[in-house]
Amino acid sequence: MPAYPFSAIVAQDNMKLALLIAAVDPSVGGVLVFGDRGTGKSTAVRALAALLPKMRVVDNCAYGCDPGKPAGLCSACGPDRKKKDLPSHLAPVPVVDLPLGATEDRVIGALDLELALAKGEKAFEPGLLARAHRGFLYIDEVNLLEDHLVDLLLDVAASGENVVEREGLSIRHPARFVLVGSGNPEEGELRPQLLDRFGLAVDVKTPDTLDVRVEVVSRRDAYDRDPAAFSVKWDSKDRGLRRRISAARQRLASVDVPLRTLQDATRLCMALGTDGLRGELTLVRTARALAALDGDKTVEERHLRRIAIPALSHRLRRNPLDDSSAVTRVERALREVFGP
Amino acid sequence: MMPPDEARQHMAGDATLAAKLFAIDPVATGIALRAHAGPVRDLWLSQLRPLLGSTSLRRLPLNISDDRLLGGVDLTATLRAGRLVAERGLLAEADGGIVVMAMAERVAPMAVARITRMQDTNSVAVERAGLGLLLPARIGLIAFDEGIATDERPPASLMDRLAFHIDLTHVALADLSEPDCDRQAIEAATDRLRTVTADADAVSALCQAAMSLGIDSVRAPLFALRVARIAAALADRSRVETPDLAIAARLVLAPRATRDPRQQSEENAGQSQAPEQAKNEGENSQTEGDAPDQDRDAGRDSAWLSDLVVQAAASSLPLGLLKQFAGEGTRHARTADAGRAGASMRSTQRGRPIGTRSGQLRQGRLNIVETLRAAAPWQAVRRRQVQGRNNGTSMAGERQARLLVRPDDFRLIRYEQHTQTTTIFAVDASGSSALHRLAEAKGAVELLLNDCYVRRDQVAVLAFRGQGSDLILPPTRSLVRAKRSLAGLPAGGATPLAGGIAGATGLAETIRRHGHTPIIVILTDGRANIARDGTMGRPQAIEDALGAARHLRQLGCTTLLIDTSPRPQALAERMAREMGARYLPLPYADATKLSEAVRLVSPRG
Numbered sequence: 001m002p003a004y005p006f007s008a009i010v011a012q013d014n015m016k017l018a019l020l021i022a023a024v025d026p027s028v029g030g031v032l033v034f035g036d037r038g039t040g041k042s043t044a045v046r047a048l049a050a051l052l053p054k055m056r057v058v059d060n061c062a063y064g065c066d067p068g069k070p071a072g073l074c075s076a077c078g079p080d081r082k083k084k085d086l087p088s089h090l091a092p093v094p095v096v097d098l099p100l101g102a103t104e105d106r107v108i109g110a111l112d113l114e115l116a117l118a119k120g121e122k123a124f125e126p127g128l129l130a131r132a133h134r135g136f137l138y139i140d141e142v143n144l145l146e147d148h149l150v151d152l153l154l155d156v157a158a159s160g161e162n163v164v165e166r167e168g169l170s171i172r173h174p175a176r177f178v179l180v181g182s183g184n185p186e187e188g189e190l191r192p193q194l195l196d197r198f199g200l201a202v203d204v205k206t207p208d209t210l211d212v213r214v215e216v217v218s219r220r221d222a223y224d225r226d227p228a229a230f231s232v233k234w235d236s237k238d239r240g241l242r243r244r245i246s247a248a249r250q251r252l253a254s255v256d257v258p259l260r261t262l263q264d265a266t267r268l269c270m271a272l273g274t275d276g277l278r279g280e281l282t283l284v285r286t287a288r289a290l291a292a293l294d295g296d297k298t299v300e301e302r303h304l305r306r307i308a309i310p311a312l313s314h315r316l317r318r319n320p321l322d323d324s325s326a327v328t329r330v331e332r333a334l335r336e337v338f339g340p
Numbered sequence: 341m342m343p344p345d346e347a348r349q350h351m352a353g354d355a356t357l358a359a360k361l362f363a364i365d366p367v368a369t370g371i372a373l374r375a376h377a378g379p380v381r382d383l384w385l386s387q388l389r390p391l392l393g394s395t396s397l398r399r400l401p402l403n404i405s406d407d408r409l410l411g412g413v414d415l416t417a418t419l420r421a422g423r424l425v426a427e428r429g430l431l432a433e434a435d436g437g438i439v440v441m442a443m444a445e446r447v448a449p450m451a452v453a454r455i456t457r458m459q460d461t462n463s464v465a466v467e468r469a470g471l472g473l474l475l476p477a478r479i480g481l482i483a484f485d486e487g488i489a490t491d492e493r494p495p496a497s498l499m500d501r502l503a504f505h506i507d508l509t510h511v512a513l514a515d516l517s518e519p520d521c522d523r524q525a526i527e528a529a530t531d532r533l534r535t536v537t538a539d540a541d542a543v544s545a546l547c548q549a550a551m552s553l554g555i556d557s558v559r560a561p562l563f564a565l566r567v568a569r570i571a572a573a574l575a576d577r578s579r580v581e582t583p584d585l586a587i588a589a590r591l592v593l594a595p596r597a598t599r600d601p602r603q604q605s606e607e608n609a610g611q612s613q614a615p616e617q618a619k620n621e622g623e624n625s626q627t628e629g630d631a632p633d634q635d636r637d638a639g640r641d642s643a644w645l646s647d648l649v650v651q652a653a654a655s656s657l658p659l660g661l662l663k664q665f666a667g668e669g670t671r672h673a674r675t676a677d678a679g680r681a682g683a684s685m686r687s688t689q690r691g692r693p694i695g696t697r698s699g700q701l702r703q704g705r706l707n708i709v710e711t712l713r714a715a716a717p718w719q720a721v722r723r724r725q726v727q728g729r730n731n732g733t734s735m736a737g738e739r740q741a742r743l744l745v746r747p748d749d750f751r752l753i754r755y756e757q758h759t760q761t762t763t764i765f766a767v768d769a770s771g772s773s774a775l776h777r778l779a780e781a782k783g784a785v786e787l788l789l790n791d792c793y794v795r796r797d798q799v800a801v802l803a804f805r806g807q808g809s810d811l812i813l814p815p816t817r818s819l820v821r822a823k824r825s826l827a828g829l830p831a832g833g834a835t836p837l838a839g840g841i842a843g844a845t846g847l848a849e850t851i852r853r854h855g856h857t858p859i860i861v862i863l864t865d866g867r868a869n870i871a872r873d874g875t876m877g878r879p880q881a882i883e884d885a886l887g888a889a890r891h892l893r894q895l896g897c898t899t900l901l902i903d904t905s906p907r908p909q910a911l912a913e914r915m916a917r918e919m920g921a922r923y924l925p926l927p928y929a930d931a932t933k934l935s936e937a938v939r940l941v942s943p944r945g
Contacts, residue, residue: 037500038557042460100453101406102467105709113709114423116716128467141453168717184497185820206556213547217561218540224368224566225534 001227006047007237008223008230009040010216011207017290018200018310019048020241022136022178024248025289028199028282030157030179032142032314034190035204040216041182045138049095051238053246055134057091062126063133063173064091074173094135096128096177098153100144107149108156108164109171124171129162132177142181143190153179154197196275199282201314203327248292255291256298257284264304264337271333274315283311301338308334345515351507352515355384358504358591360519361570363391364529366438366480367462368566372499374485375508377442381484383516384508385440393523395480396437400430402446409454411466411473413709424471431455431464432475444483444494452495455481459501503563505595525574533573538565538580548646549589554598564588582648589649710751712743719744760856762798762815763938766844768864768904769805770835780863780934798856801825802847804840806833807874811843815851834876837868838884841919845892852897859898861938862921865905866912882911889919900924900937 009016018031033041058065058077065077067088077086098107109127116122128137137153139145156162162175181198183190195201207213223230262284269279287303296303313326355373362371375381389397406412407429414427431439431454441447441455458464458477466473483502485494493499543565550561565580568588572580722744799822801813813825841862848858868881872888892899899921903912908925916923924937 036556037497038559040558046461097465099410099457099465099467100450101410106467106472111713111716113712113716116713116719122717128472140457144450144453186818187495187497206558210544210548210551213551213558213561214540214544216558217547217565218543220558220562221538221543221565 002231003046003050004043004220004223004227005231005234005238006044006051007241008219008234009044009047010219011212012040012044012204014202014310015041015044015204017307018202019044019180020245020293021200021286021289021307022180023048023052023245024292025252025285026176026178028285028289030181030198030200032190032195032198032201033180033182033204034185034201036206037184039204039206041204042140045095045136045140045180045182046097048136049092051242051245052093052095052135053242054090055093056088059087059089063130063175064094064135065174066134072174072176075171094132096132096135096137098128098137098139098145100141102128102149104149104152108152108162110164110166111169122168124164124169126173129156129175129177130173133173133175135177136180137177138180139182141183141187142194143183143185143187147191150191150194154194158197196278196315198314200286200310202310203313244293247295248289251295252289252292255288255296257288258298261287261299261301261304264301268304268308268333268337269312271336272312272316272330274312275317279312279315283308286311305334305338348511348515352511352517354591355506355508355511356387356517356519357587358506359384359388360391360521360526360574361567361587361591362480362482362504363388363526364570364574365533365566366392366395367478369503369563369570370459370481370483370501371504371506372444372483372485372494372502373506373508374487374493375511376488377484377486380508380511380513380516383513385482387516387519391519391521391523391526392438393527396434398430398434398437398439400439400441402443404430404451406454409451410464411471411475413471418708418712426466426471426473428475429464429466431458431477431479432466434479435475435477436479438480438482441481441483443486444498445485445487445492447494447498452498456497456501500557500559503567504591506591507595521574529570529573529576532576532578533570536569536572536578536580538569538572542568542580542585545585545646545649546588546593549649550593550596552646552650553593553596555593555596557596560593560596564592567592585649593649707751707753711745711749714751715743715745715749718746718749722746760798761859762800762851762856763859763861764800764802764844764847764851766802766804766809766840766860766862766864768835768837768840768862769803770833783932783934800847800851802840802843804836804843806836807870808836808839809843811847815856834870835864835868835881836870836874837864837866837915838872838881838888839870840864841885841888841892842872845888845895848892848895848897852895857897859900859938860892860921861900861902861934863902863904863934864912864915865903866909866915867905885915886918889915893918893920896920902934902937 006016015033018033022028022031033044035041055064056067058067058073061074061077063074063076065073065086067077067086105127107128109125109130112121112123112125137157139153142150156175157177157179160174160176162173164171164173179198181190207216219230262280265280265283265287269283272279274280283304284299286307287299290303290307291297291299294303309327309330313330316326316329358371362369373381373384375384400409409429409431411429411432412427414425417425417427447455458479459481462476462478464473464475464477466475481502483494483498487493499505543561546561546564546568550564555561564585565588568580568584571584571587572578575584577584726744798815798817799813800811800815801822803810803812813822816822844860844862848860851858866885867878868885869876869878871877871880872884899919901912901916901919901921901923903909903916903923903925905912912925913923915921
């Protein structure tokens with residue numbers, strides 16, 4: 001059954017934009033989608049898999065290494081063979097769904113039990129982290145995930161490398177992926193440390209106008225009744241979006257970030273009192289990815305304005321006595337720095 | 341008091357109708373059935389059974405482990421075959437059938453998250469103990485809700501994904517009549533279902549009705565549309581007509597309603613702009629949308645249709661209907677979106693597995709996969725050893741064994757038993773300075789919640805004023821929910837200190853019964869003036885309060901009494917002594933100090 005097409009998702013522009021930005025520049029560091037029930041959070045992430053342009057992968061590599069980047073190769077592909085002669089093929093970008101209840105050995109990988117029992121060989125069986133390399137790792141209900149798994153994921157996501165030291169195995173392999181989490185704040189809060197590790201955080205709300213809701217219901221209903229026909233109908237839109245992502249990726253390196261924009265970003269973060277420099281960094285990177293998506297050559301104030309809320313709102317220190325939401329505070333700071 | 345016959349039969353009729361519609365397409369709908377375990381529910385289920393034909397029906401026990409729910413390693417087969425053999429979990433086994441979940445209001449949030457995911461994807465993903473599988477699981481779910489209190493309901497995330505919400509609590513055995521169709525009729529309707537169409541007006545009417553009933557989730561109108569279509573198929577219609585929409589409104593939308601559109605139009609005509617606006621927008625969009633549509637029949641105007649749907653829903657709204665007869669106060673009328681997760685966190689936490697360690701078999705439960713992993717590297721060596729020892733003689737036992745496992749290899753599952761702490765704030769909301777004190781308590785609660793994810797604590801707030809105490813915030817970890825509940829905290833009136841202490845004691849007992857550790861923080865000036873029996877009078881009130889305090893001491897939980905009066909009171913100190921509490925005079929208690937104080941008495945940092 002084909003997944004619900006990405007371009008058929010009604011409204012929720014912030015969520016879609018955040019996912020597209022992560023697809024263009026994985027270094028923005030993960031997307032967190034928090035919000036009401038039944039707003040298409042999971043649908044959007046699962047739709048992403050079908051949308052992304054295919055990538056080149058080294059043949060028979062357990063980690064899906066990129067032949068174009070000799071620096072990031074795994075131990076099997078890297079040192080032995082020199083540069084260009086790696087045979088490769090096109091493969092879909094992995095969007096790995098981390099199910100709740102997954103055990104640690106399946107996530108980081110473990111001793112291959114079958115080989116060990118049958119032949120007495122010590123072999124490593126890669127886990128979900130290996131499968132998610134160069135793609136997306138999706139955690140639904142991220143606020144319900146076990147703490148020790150959360151810590152582990154954060155560590156790997158930050159370092160881009162999975163280090164396995166267990167059962168007599170000592171293995172390290174590249175694991176660079178975009179962490180996508182979703183959840184409902186009513187089921188429990190997300191730990192603050194985890195919160196600011198996500199590059200972008202979007203708040204999704206139930207659409208409050210009738211036409212949008214009618215559109216959501218009719219499209220979903222059409223999909224449920226005939227998924228194949230529905231996908232065909234939206235295929236050209238999805239393809240257009242795919243081309244836009246590919247074009248943006250190529251353009252990304254050449255997008256110019258003028259000093260003025262950097263100063264603006266810093267002023268904005270200072271006005272908000274965000275901790276550390278991660279805020280500025282993410283803000284500039286996302287603005288650049290946005291400019292690339294829009295086909296612009298330089299990053300300007302309007303890009304910063306458009307992306308400031310998802311890039312910064314989750315990094316503010318929470319002040320329980322100040323009732324205004326984080327979004328309002330970012331909007332206020334935007335007005336202070338850039339004027340109305 | 342039971343509702344009159346007519347209303348009961350109405351509810352019973354809905355339950356029977358829901359059973360029929362559910363049988364036509366169980367996977368796409370699902371039922372939440374609120375009823376006590378008993379003959380009425382059994383009768384309903386036995387009436388549903390023949391409608392389902394040969395479809396299998398399985399029960400999902402409350403305490404199911406992940407291994408059985410999702411799947412895991414089949415031990416015997418694995419050992420026999422010498423390779424990893426997977427065993428399907430209950431969800432995968434029940435593919436194509438019906439699963440009945442008993443006591444859904446007490447299911448742990450973890451299990452619920454796995455089930456809702458199954459509902460979303462119609463499959464079960466297993467990434468456990470050396471296995472990575474994706475198995476189909478197309479299941480019709482029936483959740484039995486045996487809750488009694490109004491807020492005792494299955495988790496909102498589960499309810500949101502079940503089309504029918506049926507209530508049999510007030511239905512008597514005689515009210516339920518035999519469904520007027522058989523399996524053949526159901527099968528015929530299932531066949532017809534694919535061809536039933538619904539026009540844009542119908543979709544729009546359902547969405548509009550959902551909005552004016554105050555239903556946020558988009559899943560509700562989607563379910564309503566499905567149900568309307570199923571109802572049309574049952575009635576042998578090729579497209580959805582008004583009666584089908586009415587059925588959908590009654591069975592799907594009405595139970596989810598958070599406001600009564602009738603009351604609203606009566607009470608505050610000025611403030612009911614939202615639905616008005618929605619209607620206008622609806623009409624606008626409709627005229628635009630309909631412009632190219634040539635053959636639109638005159639009477640089926642979307643707004644008119646929507647009104648009809650709202651009326652159908654409103655006619656069976658449980659608000660008003662149940663409230664009158666079941667004697668339930670308006671106060672607890674409905675907090676449909678309040679989110680039950682915080683409260684259901686209290687359900688049995690037997691500790692969760694956090695890894696393995698080596699040890700003796702009788703010390704715990706064996707983790708098979710880890711044990712095999714530990715044994716695996718040594719197989720060749722051990723086999724040689726065994727051969728050497730038995731050198732040439734005929735050997736039974738170990739040589740034939742595929743696997744040589746030694747006691748050293750045993751790996752036991754380590755559980756982490758988390759005794760969660762729940763801090764109860766009992767706040768004196770009486771008198772003049774109450775507003776200030778309440779504000780501080782609110783601030784402290786939010787500060788505590790802020791880092792409670794790390795501390796894994798829950799917080800509850802109890803306010804006492806006037807005649808007794810109110811549980812304003814049931815134990816929760818959700819900041820969103822806490823903020824919402826605290827926002828509308830009332831203040832003023834006399835000081836029923838005895839009632840307040842008794843309320844906190846009762847709550848602490850409940851929390852302890854759920855296996856958590858209660859901490860009580862009482863904010864008061866100690867000047868009680870309402871006795872237990874509700875009469876005014878200082879001496880009796882103080883006597884009662886001291887009695888309640890002694891009772892609280894017997895509970896033996898950590899208690900903190902914060903004296904909030906401008907000058908420390910001897911009475912408050914004595915009260916603290918009687919209840920075995922730490923006494924802390926904080927005349928200018930501010931939120932930060934308060935949360936610091938609580939942190940100090942907490943068992944863990």
